[in-house]
Amino acid sequence: MTAQETKLLNAFETTLTGTIGASDTTLTVNSVTDSASNTLTASCYLIINPDSATNREVILVTGVNSGTKTLDVGSVGNRYLTGSAASSGLSHASGSVVRMSPVQQHIEDLNDRVDTIINEAGTELKTTLFLDEDNMASNSATKGVTQQSVKAYVDTQLTAEDLDISADSGSNIAIDLDSETLDLEGGTGIDTATGTNKVTFAIDSTVATLTGSQALTNKTIDVDSNTVSNIEVDNLKSGVLDTDLSSTAGTDTTLASAKAIKTYVDAQVTAQDLDLISDSGTIDIDLDGDSLTVTGGEGIDTSATGTTLTIAGEDATTSNKGVASFSSDNFAVSSGAVTIKSGGVDLAAEVTGTLPVANGGTGATSLTDGGVLLGSGTGAITATGVLANGQLLIGDGTSDPTVATLTEGSNITITEGAGSITIASTDTNTTYSAGDGLDLSGTTFSTDLKSNGGLVIESTELAVDLGASSITGTLDETDGGTGLTSYTTGDVIYASSSNTLAKLAIGSSGQVLKVSSGGIVEWAADTSNSYTAGDGLDLSGGNEFSVDLKSNGGLVIESTELAIDLSASSITGTLDTADGGTGLTSFTAGDIVYFASGTTFTKLGIGSAGQALKVNSGGNAPEWGSVGSATALIDGDSDFTLADGIASGIHYELDNTDMADWNQGGIALKAAGGIFRHNQTQTASYTVASGEGAVLAGPIEIQGTLINAGTMVIL
Numbered sequence: 001m002t003a004q005e006t007k008l009l010n011a012f013e014t015t016l017t018g019t020i021g022a023s024d025t026t027l028t029v030n031s032v033t034d035s036a037s038n039t040l041t042a043s044c045y046l047i048i049n050p051d052s053a054t055n056r057e058v059i060l061v062t063g064v065n066s067g068t069k070t071l072d073v074g075s076v077g078n079r080y081l082t083g084s085a086a087s088s089g090l091s092h093a094s095g096s097v098v099r100m101s102p103v104q105q106h107i108e109d110l111n112d113r114v115d116t117i118i119n120e121a122g123t124e125l126k127t128t129l130f131l132d133e134d135n136m137a138s139n140s141a142t143k144g145v146t147q148q149s150v151k152a153y154v155d156t157q158l159t160a161e162d163l164d165i166s167a168d169s170g171s172n173i174a175i176d177l178d179s180e181t182l183d184l185e186g187g188t189g190i191d192t193a194t195g196t197n198k199v200t201f202a203i204d205s206t207v208a209t210l211t212g213s214q215a216l217t218n219k220t221i222d223v224d225s226n227t228v229s230n231i232e233v234d235n236l237k238s239g240v241l242d243t244d245l246s247s248t249a250g251t252d253t254t255l256a257s258a259k260a261i262k263t264y265v266d267a268q269v270t271a272q273d274l275d276l277i278s279d280s281g282t283i284d285i286d287l288d289g290d291s292l293t294v295t296g297g298e299g300i301d302t303s304a305t306g307t308t309l310t311i312a313g314e315d316a317t318t319s320n321k322g323v324a325s326f327s328s329d330n331f332a333v334s335s336g337a338v339t340i341k342s343g344g345v346d347l348a349a350e351v352t353g354t355l356p357v358a359n360g361g362t363g364a365t366s367l368t369d370g371g372v373l374l375g376s377g378t379g380a381i382t383a384t385g386v387l388a389n390g391q392l393l394i395g396d397g398t399s400d401p402t403v404a405t406l407t408e409g410s411n412i413t414i415t416e417g418a419g420s421i422t423i424a425s426t427d428t429n430t431t432y433s434a435g436d437g438l439d440l441s442g443t444t445f446s447t448d449l450k451s452n453g454g455l456v457i458e459s460t461e462l463a464v465d466l467g468a469s470s471i472t473g474t475l476d477e478t479d480g481g482t483g484l485t486s487y488t489t490g491d492v493i494y495a496s497s498s499n500t501l502a503k504l505a506i507g508s509s510g511q512v513l514k515v516s517s518g519g520i521v522e523w524a525a526d527t528s529n530s531y532t533a534g535d536g537l538d539l540s541g542g543n544e545f546s547v548d549l550k551s552n553g554g555l556v557i558e559s560t561e562l563a564i565d566l567s568a569s570s571i572t573g574t575l576d577t578a579d580g581g582t583g584l585t586s587f588t589a590g591d592i593v594y595f596a597s598g599t600t601f602t603k604l605g606i607g608s609a610g611q612a613l614k615v616n617s618g619g620n621a622p623e624w625g626s627v628g629s630a631t632a633l634i635d636g637d638s639d640f641t642l643a644d645g646i647a648s649g650i651h652y653e654l655d656n657t658d659m660a661d662w663n664q665g666g667i668a669l670k671a672a673g674g675i676f677r678h679n680q681t682q683t684a685s686y687t688v689a690s691g692e693g694a695v696l697a698g699p700i701e702i703q704g705t706l707i708n709a710g711t712m713v714i715l
Contacts, residue, residue: 008044009034012100017069019578019599020048020092025073029098032066040064040100045081046071048092050099055598057090058083091578091599299323357381374400390416477501494521510544577601594622688712 014029032040042064049055058081063072073079080087130144134152163175163182175182184199186192189207193200208214221228233241242254245264256264274285274292285292294309296302299321303310316322332339355361356378363380367373371383372393384393384403393401406421408414415422434440439448447462449455452470456463475481482493482501490506492513507513507523516522533539538548547562549555552570556563575581582593582601590606592613597620607613607624616623685705688694692710 008102009038009040009100011035012040014098016048016092016094016096016098018094020096021578022089022091023076025075025079027071027073027098029069029071032064032069032071039066040071042072044100047083047099047101049096050101051097052085054085055090055092056083056085057092093599389418390414390421492521496520592622596621 012034014031017028017030020027034040040061042062044061046059046061048057048059057079059073060078060081061071062074062078064070065072080090084090130146131138131140132146132149134149134156136145136149136153159178161177162180163177164172165175165182166172184192184201186201186204189203191202191204193202203209208216236255240254241257242248243257243260245256245260248254272287273290274287276283276285276292294302294304294311296311299314299316301312301314303312314320314322316324326333326338330341332341354363354365357363357375357380358378362373363378364382367381368383368385370386372387373381373383375381387393387403390405391403392405394404395401405416406414406423411426413424413426415424432440432443432445434445434448437448439446447455447457449457450470452468454465454468454471456465456468474483474485477483477499484493484501484503487503488505491503492506493501493503496502504521504523510525511523512526513521514524531539531545533545533548536548538546540546547555547557549557550570552568554565554568554571556565556568574583574585577583577599583599584593584601584603587593587603588605591603592606593601593603596602604622604624611624611626613622614625615621685707687707688710690709694708694710694712
C-alpha cells in the first residue's frame with residue numbers, strides 16, 4: 001500500500017443525509033465533528049453501516065469539506081476496502097450510520113510508513129533515506145548521510161581551509177589550519193600566556209590600573225574630563241588662596257577663604273538697611289541694629305512663631321470689621337464679591353411675617369384655591385371665588401371686574417361647559433350656493449366629482465383612482481409616468497433622451513435588439529454573430545435553434561414544449577428504485593413484483609394451478625405453494641370442503657363431524673346446530689331433533705314436513 005498518514009478520532013459517529021449509489025465518490029453527512037468538537041480531517045478510514053453483515057463498507061476519505069459536510073473518497077478504488085461486505089455494488093440509504101473505528105488499514109498504513117525507514121526484521125535502515133556522497137554535492141535537506149561521508153567531507157574541508165587575520169598594521173596573513181600554527185605575541189605593556197584551549201592577554205607592571213597604587217610622574221590630567229578628590233588647602237599652590245577681600249585682583253586667578261568672605265560680608269551688612277513703603281508713610285530699618293514690627297489694623301491680627309510671620313483676619317461682628325461667612329443656600333461669593341444666588345433667598349426658611357406689596361409681596365397670608373387674584377394698589381391682593389362653568393371676569397373700566405356669563409343673542413346659542421364656552425348660530429335664513437367642484441344638499445356640502453375623472457370618495461375621504469377611464473392629460477416622466485398615451489403590441493419603451501421616454505415598434509422575425517449608431521436601441525438583423533449547433537441541438541436558418549431528439553428515445557415535442565414519453569421504444573437504461581422505478585427490465589405474464597431488501601425490487605413468476613400465494617418459511621418474501629387439496633383446506637383438525645360454488649354450497653366439518661352447510665337455501669347447522677333460512681324454500685322435510693335448536697327468518701316456504709322436537713325460533 002501507499003505510505004500515508006491516516007487520522008483517527010475517538011468515538012466519531014454520524015449518519016448519511018443522502019443516498020449513496022454503488023459508484024458514487026462523494027457523500028454528505030450530518031456532522032464532521034466528534035463530541036469533543038474535533039473536526040474530521042483527511043486522510044481517514046470510515047465504515048458505512050458498520051453493524052450490517054450484508055451492507056457494511058470500509059472507505060478511505062481523501063477530502064473533507066467542513067462547510068458543506070461533504071466527504072470525498074476520490075475514486076471508486078477507495079471504496080469496498082478490505083472488511084467490506086462486498087467488493088462492489090453496495091448502496092446506502094439516507095440515515096445510514098457512518099462510524100470511525102480502528103481497522104486493518106490503519107496498521108497497514110503504519111507498517112508502510114515504518115517500512116520506508118527500517119527493514120521488516122528491524123536490523124537495518126533503508127539506504128534510500130541516506131546518501132553516500134563524500135563531497136555532499138546533492139546538498140539535500142531531506143536525506144541522511146553516512147558516517148564515512150561525513151568524515152571524508154570534513155577532512156577535505158579542513159585541509160583546504162585557512163584562518164585569515166588582519167591587524168591594525170601590517171599585511172593580512174592566512175594560517176593554514178591543516179599545517180601551520182598561529183603565534184600570538186604581546187606588544188608594549190602586554191603579556192600573553194597559553195592555558196587549556198585558551199590564550200590569555202594581560203597588561204604588565206608598566207601599565208597603571210584603576211585599583212592599583214602607582215605614582216605618576218610628568219603626567220598631565222585634564223580636569224574637564226576627570227574627577228580630582230580629597231584636595232586640601234595645603235595642596236594649593238602658593239598665592240592661590242586669598243585671605244583678604246578688601247582689595248582683590250582684577251582677574252579670576254585666586255580663591256577666597258571662608259574667613260575672608262565672612263569678614264567682607266559682615267562689613268557690607270552693617271552698612272545696609274531695609275526700605276519699606278506702605279499705603280501711608282515710609283520707613284527704613286537698619287538691618288544690623290533695628291527690628292521691624294508688624295502690627296495689625298482693625299480686623300487684622302498678627303503673630304510670629306519661629307521664623308514664620310502670620311497675618312490673619314478677625315471674625316466680623318456688628319461692631320468690628322473682619323472676615324464674615326455667608327449661607328451657601330442663599331448667597332454666593334466669588335473674587336470677594338457677595339451675591340444672592342440666581343434662585344433667590346428661600347423665603348419659607350429665611351423670612352418671617354408677611355411681605356407687603358410695596359416690597360414685592362402680596363400682603364396676604366392665604367388665597368382662595370382656584371380664585372383669580374385682584375390688585376388693590378398698595379393694599380393686600382385679594383382673590384375671587386372659584387368661577388362656575390361659563391363664568392368670565394368682565395371689567396367696567398374703573399373698579400374691580402365683575403364675575404358674569406355671556407348672554408345669548410338672536411340666532412345664537414351658548415353652551416357653557418367645564419372650561420369651555422360653545423357659541424353656535426341658529427341661523428336658518430341665510431341662503432348658500434355651491435361653487436365649482438361642490439354640491440349642496442340642504443345644509444350639507446359635498447365634492448362634485450366627474451365620473452371616472454380620477455377622484456373618488458373612499459370611506460368619506462377624497463382619494464385618487466389612477467385606474468379611472470376619463471382622466472385627462474398625460475403623467476410626465478419626471479412624475480413617475482411615461483409621457484405616452486398609446487401602445488401597439490410588442491412596443492418596447494426606452495429613454496430617447498434625458499427624462500424622455502419613447503416607444504420602439506416590434507421588429508421582424510429573426511431580428512435582434514441592438515444599439516444604433518445614434519446610441520439608442522433598434523431592431524436589426526443579427527449579422528454580427530455566427531452560431532454552431534452542439535450535441536442535442538439543430539440549427540436552422542443560421543440563428544434558429546431546436547433540440548435534436550433521438551427517434552423513440554423518450555423525449556418528444558408537445559405543442560413546442562419538450563416532454564418525456566415513457567412509452568418510447570428506444571429508451572436506454574433502467575429506472576432505479578430510488579427514482580421511482582423498479583430496477584427491472586423484463587416481465588413474464590403472471591409475474592408479481594415485490595420489495596426484496598435495501599433498494600431492490602425482484603419478481604416472482606406465476607405459480608401452478610391451485611397454488612396459493614403465501615409467505616415463505618424465512619418470513620421475508622412471498623411464494624407460491626400448496627395449502628391443501630383441491631377440495632379441502634387443512635389446518636389442524638379442521639376440514640373445509642368447497643363444492644361447486646353457490647349452487648351446491650360449502651360444507652364445513654370438524655374432526656370429520658358435519659357441522660354446517662351453506663347454499664342458496666341459507667345456512668343449515670348440523671349435529672349441535674339448527675337451521676337459518678331467509679326468504680328461501682325448504683323442499684324436503686326438516687326435523688329439529690330433541691336437544692337441538694333452529695332459527696327461521698321469513699318469509700320461508702316449507703314444502704315438506706317440519707318436525708320440531710327441540711327448540712325453534714321463527715322471526
